[in-house]
Every structure is written in C-alpha cells, then in structure tokens.
Amino acid sequence: MKVVKFGGSSVADANQLKKVTNIIASDHNRKVIVVSAPGKRYPDDTKTTDLLIKLGESIYNGTRDELAYDRVIERFATIVKDLKISEEILRTIQSRIDKACEHTEKDYNSGLHRLKSCGEDGTALILSAYLRSSGQEASYVNPEEAGILVRDEPGGALVLDESFDRLYELRKQKEILVIPGFFGYTPEGELVTFSRGGSDITGSIVAAGIKAELYENFTDVDSVFCVNPTIVDNPMKLTTLTYKEMRELSYAGFSVFHDEALIPAFKEKIPVCIKNTNNPDGEGTMIVSVREADEGHVKGIASDSGFLNLYVSKYLMNRELGFGRRLLQILEDEGISFEHAPSGIDDMSVIIREHQLPKAKETIVTNRIAEELKVDTITVERDMAMIMLVGEGMNETIGIASQAATAFQHANVNIEMINQGSSEVSMMFGIKSSGLEPAVRSLYRTFFL
Structure with a gap:
C-alpha cells in the first residue's frame, strides 16, 4: 500500500486533477491520497490558502474582503465545472467556507484555522467525487474520521502518538481514500492546522500510521537538485538522499519539502519518493534511511x-x-x-x-x-x-x-x-x-x- 501526496501545483486546476486521477489509476497500490489546496496556475496567480488567510484577516479587521471570498469560490466553481461533477460538491465547499467565516467573526484564532483548512478540504471533496465519476471506488475521509489527533502549539499543530494506531485502521478499507492535508483535530474536537506547507506533514503522518511500503510526494519538479536551480543553470539531479540530508536541505532553503515533514516517515523507516505530476514516469528522488557510501560526500x-x-x-x-x-x-x-x-x-x-x-x-x-x-x-x-x-x-x-x-x-x-x-x-x-x-x-x- 502506498500513500500519495499531491501538492498545490498538482491540484491547481481541472487539467492537473485529471493528471492526478491518471496517476492514481496507473497503480492499484496507490490507495491513500493526501491533497493540498489549489496552488498557482501561473506565476502571478495567488494560492487558495493565501486568499483564505487574506479573507480571515479582513474579517478580523471588520472589513470583510468580498473579492478574496469571490475568488476562492470562483476557483472551486471553475474546477467543478471543468471536471463535469455535481454542483452539490461546490455547494458543500461554499457552505463550509461560510461557516468558517462565521466562526472567525466570533473567535478569530480558532476561526482562522477552520478557514485555512477549507482549501485542502475542498480539493479532497472534488478529487474523491471525480474519481467516482471516473469509475473508481473512492471516499472523502475527514482527518478527524481518519484519526489524526494533534496538540495545538505555537507555530502549528503537533501530532499525538495515538494517531498512528488509529490511522492503521485505514488499511481495512478497500476503496481509494482521499484525505485533506494540513490539519487535524485535538482530542476535544477542535480543528488545528499544521505550520505552512503542512500537507507534507499530513502525508508523512498517514504513511507512518498505515505503515506504507512507500510515500510518494508529487510536486512540479522531476527531482531534488543538488543546488538551487535559480542560481546554477541545469544543476545535477539527486537520485538518492538520506532522511537527514533531506531534512537539512529542506530546512536551509530547499523548497521541495517541508522541513518537518519527514520525521514521521523517518521514524518508521518508510522510503519517500519525490516525483513530478507532469512527468510521473520520471525517476524522481528517493529518500531513504541509509544508502551506500559514495564518493564526494557533499550531496x-x-x-x-x-x-x-x-x-x-x-x-x-x-x-x-x-x-x-x-x-x-x-x-x-x-x-x-x-x-x-x-x-x-x-x-x-x-x-x-x-x-x-x-x-x-x-x-x-x-x-x-x-x-x-x-x-x-x-x-x-x-x-x-x-x-x-x-x-x-x-x-x-x-x-x-x-x-x-x-x-x-x-x-x-x-x-x-x-x-x-x-x-x-x-x-x-x-x-x-x-x-x-x-x-x-x-x-x-x-x-x-
């Protein structure tokens, strides 16, 4: 069983979601899917999560930003229309955003967590519906239902150990499970988001919980490069890294992976493969617990x-x-x-x-x-x-x-x-x-x- 996470660029529009569906269908072991909020469709575009944060901050300041609200709804409406799935999905997404806005008016901090989660939640609802319309058995699974329990901490939620036993129960499910990334629930039932980029953390937690044979993280690059490609032209691609190396690289400026994301997978020694949604047959970069010694040592x-x-x-x-x-x-x-x-x-x-x-x-x-x-x-x-x-x-x-x-x-x-x-x-x-x-x-x- 594989856990597959798709980043914001991979779910940015209907065309990308069609690619995601083909990737899932190409390997029957891809049973548990974790998704981000829709990302940028073009360089000057705005990420859905940024629009939701802007909306939440405007509510706090007493000047609700209707333009940001409309852009979020329009974003999801366009995807639903282009995928030709039921508009009931869009009404569900809009209802959840409206309720999060109401909650933000009463309790800003708690409400903002709920509002920020609506991007990933909307993607998961849409993808699960589209998978079903494509003839596959698939279900949306809320993180609370999946068993992702967290503790609210400054800087972002931290997963509780009891989550992993609960997540293991997902192995009993036969259909494809689509889980929104980026958030979990406290034991008291309060929704809390991880730090920014936290869908990577969700994917790693789920992979560790169900003891996956592989955690695949699909993004918009073919592999991890040994140096920032905006500084060096055509840098060398890295085919294999250890967890420690990747965490150091992620922390110190590599934007491929959230620097906390590997920890749950690392503890369970689950290999991670970074791949490109736009080139799914590419080799990608494998991240493993140990690898054979090689020359050079600087990776x-x-x-x-x-x-x-x-x-x-x-x-x-x-x-x-x-x-x-x-x-x-x-x-x-x-x-x-x-x-x-x-x-x-x-x-x-x-x-x-x-x-x-x-x-x-x-x-x-x-x-x-x-x-x-x-x-x-x-x-x-x-x-x-x-x-x-x-x-x-x-x-x-x-x-x-x-x-x-x-x-x-x-x-x-x-x-x-x-x-x-x-x-x-x-x-x-x-x-x-x-x-x-x-x-x-x-x-x-x-x-x-």
Whole structure:
C-alpha cells in the first residue's frame, strides 16, 4: 500500500486533477491520497490558502474582503465545472467556507484555522467525487474520521502518538481514500492546522500510521537538485538522499519539502519518493534511511538569506557559569527563536532570522543583554546569508572545509563564520547576502563539476 501526496501545483486546476486521477489509476497500490489546496496556475496567480488567510484577516479587521471570498469560490466553481461533477460538491465547499467565516467573526484564532483548512478540504471533496465519476471506488475521509489527533502549539499543530494506531485502521478499507492535508483535530474536537506547507506533514503522518511500503510526494519538479536551480543553470539531479540530508536541505532553503515533514516517515523507516505530476514516469528522488557510501560526500548546497548575527563578547565568558543559558533566556523571554549559536572563549554569536528580531525589538534585547549580562561588546549585524554543505559522513572526509574556503576565495566572498560542531551531515557558512549567488556557484563548481 502506498500513500500519495499531491501538492498545490498538482491540484491547481481541472487539467492537473485529471493528471492526478491518471496517476492514481496507473497503480492499484496507490490507495491513500493526501491533497493540498489549489496552488498557482501561473506565476502571478495567488494560492487558495493565501486568499483564505487574506479573507480571515479582513474579517478580523471588520472589513470583510468580498473579492478574496469571490475568488476562492470562483476557483472551486471553475474546477467543478471543468471536471463535469455535481454542483452539490461546490455547494458543500461554499457552505463550509461560510461557516468558517462565521466562526472567525466570533473567535478569530480558532476561526482562522477552520478557514485555512477549507482549501485542502475542498480539493479532497472534488478529487474523491471525480474519481467516482471516473469509475473508481473512492471516499472523502475527514482527518478527524481518519484519526489524526494533534496538540495545538505555537507555530502549528503537533501530532499525538495515538494517531498512528488509529490511522492503521485505514488499511481495512478497500476503496481509494482521499484525505485533506494540513490539519487535524485535538482530542476535544477542535480543528488545528499544521505550520505552512503542512500537507507534507499530513502525508508523512498517514504513511507512518498505515505503515506504507512507500510515500510518494508529487510536486512540479522531476527531482531534488543538488543546488538551487535559480542560481546554477541545469544543476545535477539527486537520485538518492538520506532522511537527514533531506531534512537539512529542506530546512536551509530547499523548497521541495517541508522541513518537518519527514520525521514521521523517518521514524518508521518508510522510503519517500519525490516525483513530478507532469512527468510521473520520471525517476524522481528517493529518500531513504541509509544508502551506500559514495564518493564526494557533499550531496547538496543549500542557501538562504534573511539572517542576522547577534554578537556578544565578554572577557572570561568561559568561566562565567550559566552565561549562555541566560543569554538565550533573554531571547526566549522576548519570543525570539534562534538558528545557530557558534561560540568562542570570550564571545558568542547567535544567528537569528531577521523577522524574529525587528528593529523595534532590537533595542529592548540589546539593552537587556547589556544590563543583565554586563557584556563588553554587543552588535547586531543584519543582511546575512547562510550556506550549508550537506552530506552524510562529511566529518569523516579530509579537506571539505579547505575546499570550501578556497571556493569562497575564488568567489571573492569573505566568510563571516563557520559552524559545524559535531554534525555528521552539514557544515554552515555565514556570509553577507550580497555574496550569496557567486559563493554558491563557486561551491558548485568545486564539489560537483
């Protein structure tokens, strides 16, 4: 039994949904389907989820955005019409959106969760109906009915362990099951969404729950590339990655996969295959728990901008018990999460995404650090970028850091910081954002050409 997840681009319109139906029909083992909300049909299009969020925020502000509402309904109406399925499906979708809007007026936070879920829910209702009209046995399954229980946490829902036993019961069903991604229910019956891109998480949870032989994730690319294809022309495709490598790449700027999505599949050692809805016969990229050792060891180069470096120094910091804990406690008190924290004997850097520390909050944080920790120096350096070399076993390979440093030199880019620690999978370099693209190209030439 396979679990198959189709992303937003794969369900963007009726033509794409027809391709999805053909993919499902081509393999009788594709029994459990997880779907996203309709994505972009063309570059300047707006995702359905973004329209629903815009609608919810306008309700909160007391100026309901009727244009956003109409665009969502029109989007689903066009798909229903083009697929020639019953308009009763559209009335059901519209009714659920209307109820979510009413709930948002009474309770914004709870209502917004419900409103955001309507995109995936609508896709699942449509696809299950279209599968039936195509002569296949198929059912829509609500996540609560499927057994996806979650805990509401800041930043998105977290799955509860009892979900997996409940999901295993789905194996008893004979027909194709279509489940909307992105949301689950608390034990009290409250709908809660995962973090953005959470349909990938749903797919992985369901695959782990039913103990699938394979979790297929269909998107709009043939495979995972070893580097961002908008920076390097025609980069090398990766046919196999380990879970650890893919998670590092996903976290550090690769947009193919949600960085939390692999965890449930990883725990159950279920292989994952990333494939292209528009080229379903392509090889794709397999993500596995272990793979045979290969030459090179660097499997990918991930990069992202929008970071800052909070730097503090204090003489004899290393002898001051609890200094690091108190520094990070100040950040926690101010609701700021950090990404990396390389340190020396007398100094410490904390890498933070810039949106976590806006200018207005920067003064509060630096004043607290100066007053409570009595530091000698404190600076905030913005406009930073991070580049990560990713590959299992890099720490056992001599010369990786040396080759990387030479590549940065050839690109005429200064390395502001290096952080590897004890990681077997990644090595991180901090640079100024202006040097991101030349540095990535130089690293690609060094490790892949």
